[in-house]
Amino acid sequence: MENFTFFNPTQIEFGIDKEKQIGQILAQSGVKKVLLCYGSERIKREGLFAIVSGSLAEQGIEWVELGGIISNPVISKVREAISLARSHRVDAILSVGGGSVLDSAKAIAAGVNYDGDVWDLFVGKADIESALPLFDILTLAATGSEMNCGAVVTNEATKEKFFISAPAIFPKVSIVNPALMQGVSRDYLVYSASDVIAHVIEVYFTASTYPALLSRLVESIINTVIETTEALLANPADYDARGQFAWASTLALNGLTSSGAGAFSYPNHAIEHSLSALFNVPHGAGLSVVMPAWMKWYSSRNPAQFARFAKNVFGVDSGEKGIAALEAWFNQIGTPTRLSQLGIKAADLPAIVENAVGNAHGFGIADIYTRDVINAILTAAL
Amino acid sequence: MENFTFFNPTQIEFGIDKEKQIGQILAQSGVKKVLLCYGSERIKREGLFAIVSGSLAEQGIEWVELGGIISNPVISKVREAISLARSHRVDAILSVGGGSVLDSAKAIAAGVNYDGDVWDLFVGKADIESALPLFDILTLAATGSEMNCGAVVTNEATKEKFFISAPAIFPKVSIVNPALMQGVSRDYLVYSASDVIAHVIEVYFTASTYPALLSRLVESIINTVIETTEALLANPADYDARGQFAWASTLALNGLTSSGAGAFSYPNHAIEHSLSALFNVPHGAGLSVVMPAWMKWYSSRNPAQFARFAKNVFGVDSGEKGIAALEAWFNQIGTPTRLSQLGIKAADLPAIVENAVGNAHGFGIADIYTRDVINAILTAAL
Numbered sequence: 001m002e003n004f005t006f007f008n009p010t011q012i013e014f015g016i017d018k019e020k021q022i023g024q025i026l027a028q029s030g031v032k033k034v035l036l037c038y039g040s041e042r043i044k045r046e047g048l049f050a051i052v053s054g055s056l057a058e059q060g061i062e063w064v065e066l067g068g069i070i071s072n073p074v075i076s077k078v079r080e081a082i083s084l085a086r087s088h089r090v091d092a093i094l095s096v097g098g099g100s101v102l103d104s105a106k107a108i109a110a111g112v113n114y115d116g117d118v119w120d121l122f123v124g125k126a127d128i129e130s131a132l133p134l135f136d137i138l139t140l141a142a143t144g145s146e147m148n149c150g151a152v153v154t155n156e157a158t159k160e161k162f163f164i165s166a167p168a169i170f171p172k173v174s175i176v177n178p179a180l181m182q183g184v185s186r187d188y189l190v191y192s193a194s195d196v197i198a199h200v201i202e203v204y205f206t207a208s209t210y211p212a213l214l215s216r217l218v219e220s221i222i223n224t225v226i227e228t229t230e231a232l233l234a235n236p237a238d239y240d241a242r243g244q245f246a247w248a249s250t251l252a253l254n255g256l257t258s259s260g261a262g263a264f265s266y267p268n269h270a271i272e273h274s275l276s277a278l279f280n281v282p283h284g285a286g287l288s289v290v291m292p293a294w295m296k297w298y299s300s301r302n303p304a305q306f307a308r309f310a311k312n313v314f315g316v317d318s319g320e321k322g323i324a325a326l327e328a329w330f331n332q333i334g335t336p337t338r339l340s341q342l343g344i345k346a347a348d349l350p351a352i353v354e355n356a357v358g359n360a361h362g363f364g365i366a367d368i369y370t371r372d373v374i375n376a377i378l379t380a381a382l
Numbered sequence: 383m384e385n386f387t388f389f390n391p392t393q394i395e396f397g398i399d400k401e402k403q404i405g406q407i408l409a410q411s412g413v414k415k416v417l418l419c420y421g422s423e424r425i426k427r428e429g430l431f432a433i434v435s436g437s438l439a440e441q442g443i444e445w446v447e448l449g450g451i452i453s454n455p456v457i458s459k460v461r462e463a464i465s466l467a468r469s470h471r472v473d474a475i476l477s478v479g480g481g482s483v484l485d486s487a488k489a490i491a492a493g494v495n496y497d498g499d500v501w502d503l504f505v506g507k508a509d510i511e512s513a514l515p516l517f518d519i520l521t522l523a524a525t526g527s528e529m530n531c532g533a534v535v536t537n538e539a540t541k542e543k544f545f546i547s548a549p550a551i552f553p554k555v556s557i558v559n560p561a562l563m564q565g566v567s568r569d570y571l572v573y574s575a576s577d578v579i580a581h582v583i584e585v586y587f588t589a590s591t592y593p594a595l596l597s598r599l600v601e602s603i604i605n606t607v608i609e610t611t612e613a614l615l616a617n618p619a620d621y622d623a624r625g626q627f628a629w630a631s632t633l634a635l636n637g638l639t640s641s642g643a644g645a646f647s648y649p650n651h652a653i654e655h656s657l658s659a660l661f662n663v664p665h666g667a668g669l670s671v672v673m674p675a676w677m678k679w680y681s682s683r684n685p686a687q688f689a690r691f692a693k694n695v696f697g698v699d700s701g702e703k704g705i706a707a708l709e710a711w712f713n714q715i716g717t718p719t720r721l722s723q724l725g726i727k728a729a730d731l732p733a734i735v736e737n738a739v740g741n742a743h744g745f746g747i748a749d750i751y752t753r754d755v756i757n758a759i760l761t762a763a764l
Binding site (some may be wrong): 001002003004005007011012013014015016018127129159177179211212213216217220221223224227238240243245247248256259260 | 383384385386387388389390391393395396398400422434499560593594595597598601602603606609622625626629630638641642758
């Protein structure tokens with residue numbers, strides 16, 4: 001059990017109709033004018049925008065709209081939003097959407113308070129000292145961003161998908177209503193399942209020491225994701241399954257499964273970010289391709305934990321069978337497990353490897369994840 | 383999955399030597415003078431007091447000492463402390479000890495800011511609107527008080543063991559160094575194991591709905607408590623086991639295992655508080671007596687969950703066997719399972735039942751836990 005600090009001040013408002021409280025929540029925090037960030041116009045068609053704007057209006061809170069944030073969100077949009085936020089002098093940021101909108105909102109919240117180009121915060125040229133208060137209504141459960149202080153954004157000019165992390169960008173209040181997630185497509189549901197599993201297995205397998213308590217918590221999360229994904233594929237209107245999936249997704253990356261772990265790393269994310277940055281692959285789809293290949297390459301470094309995973313998640317009796325079972329499950333639910341399914345060919349590998357080596361530096365794992373190693377993992381995933 | 387709010391702003395500083403940071407932590411929060419609460423003089427003999435006072439002195443923070451807080455802490459001591467805190471105009475409370483000291487400190491922190499008798503806050507005559515900032519260094523892992531906003535204190539005049547709960551009494555920072563817990567006696571270790579298990583099984587068995595995710599988290603905590611208690615009985619210096627036990631104890635009552643649950647109650651605590659209030663029984667020892675008897679009485683109301691518990695905690699195939707296995711485990715580790723082991727006889731039951739009926743009202747479960755029901759449960763535990 002290693003020393004740790006656990007601090008997570010985000011207030012979660014979870015459940016039916018919670019989005020209707022957004023005006024009141026902002027008013028209680030003294031907010032007068034927000035930048036309302038969202039992605040597609042779907043939230044307008046489906047009525048969520050009307051609920052949110054009605055709730056804001058009821059409390060006399062002004063808003064400035066910023067729509068059009070895309071999956072694998074880009075820094076140019078963040079820059080545009082920062083200008084907008086400054087010119088309208090908003091005093092808070094409100095994200096209505098999934099992880100891409102929320103991560104953009106975090107970068108915007110920090111960028112407004114930083115006197116320089118926001119990308120500086122991603123490349124370590126400056127630290128995040130403060131941010132505008134951030135609130136969100138989540139419409140897709142996957143990234144866990146609603147209860148942590150990290151964000152990932154792509155610089156489309158440099159093709160770098162990098163992250164920021166600082167206590168100032170914890171959301172003040174996150175609203176998670178599973179009923180708002182019923183419209184998530186089949187594809188994005190299974191990509192989300194892959195993303196949540198990736199969030200917990202990175203630390204589970206790579207930590208230099210990992211207490212059994214944390215392994216149990218991770219297995220609880222994975223088993224819940226497996227069970228509820230299958231339930232939702234059978235019946236997308238299953239609210240209870242939607243709810244457990246969403247809360248498992250939040251717990252997967254809120255500090256719970258890493259507090260007390262020894263040094264760990266995010267190699268699957270480091271490699272996947274290159275697929276997203278170069279080929280605009282959905283993050284979860286990229287992860288379900290990378291994970292089995294990485295696990296096969298890595299398992300001999302931590303055989304006991306792979307055997308544990310095999311037994312406690314899939315009820316099989318060897319690490320190898322556990323990896324095969326996860327890959328088979330990804331195939332069963334319909335998230336890709338091969339680069340070819342993403343339209344990526346052997347000829348594309350050199351560029352991906354080059355990009356991923358850069359990520360490996362950013363993630364502090366360049367000593368292990370060399371050009372050769374990344375190439376071997378990706379080649380196995382062709 | 384029921385609607386819920388999850389909000390837990392306590393910062394946990396967990397691990398070796400963290401207590402040495404206390405002066406710095408208080409200084410960063412702007413604290414100038416604290417009321418330093420503790421229990422026995424053991425913290426002076428064992429050197430912890432010297433570390434704490436040295437760290438405070440280094441930062442120029444003054445302190446006023448209040449020692450002598452006892453297990454099953456009493457309201458008269460809390461009143462004395464409130465006078466002391468007011469006359470010395472302290473601006474924060476620092477608890478150095480276990481749950482009894484910390485619960486007293488919470489009542490003191492709220493009481494200083496309340497213009498009336500502090501017991502009013504326990505009997506619902508007034509709400510806790512604010513409190514002095516509260517910090518703690520934990521020396522016994524059991525109550526989970528280090529990461530929640532509840533506290534239990536006994537009114538020795540009225541023989542009432544009642545509780546308070548309010549966001550204002552969340553500790554700002556809790557320091558949990560498992561190495562400070564190595565001196566905990568064998569008896570208090572096993573009573574603590576019983577207490578932690580009680581914290582999670584109350585909601586696990588009584589919730590009107592309980593998502594499988596939460597059942598898995600509870601089973602993770604119980605299995606960790608069982609494993610680490612046995613490890614610590616074999617080797618009290620096992621730091622890793624001490625650490626996992628401590629963190630499991632914190633997670634058992636920080637909101638994690640109840641968020642998303644349907645309506646639930648604390649019948650074991652309601653009944654046990656009467657044993658502590660009338661006979662000064664250690665809380666965990668009282669709970670290990672009440673729990674098996676309560677489980678036998680209750681199990682037919684939730685047979686599926688009792689079967690689940692039996693299978694996932696003890697690997698046995700019926701609810702009945704699961705209860706028997708828990709009782710056998712309590713006997714094995716040496717925490718009592720019979721009232722006779724606490725020196726309580728049949729002739730004492732009427733007074734206990736009378737007191738517990740009052741608690742049942744306070745816990746909002748008087749409709750189910752009538753005089754007859756409580757008498758039946760306790761009679762089965764003689």
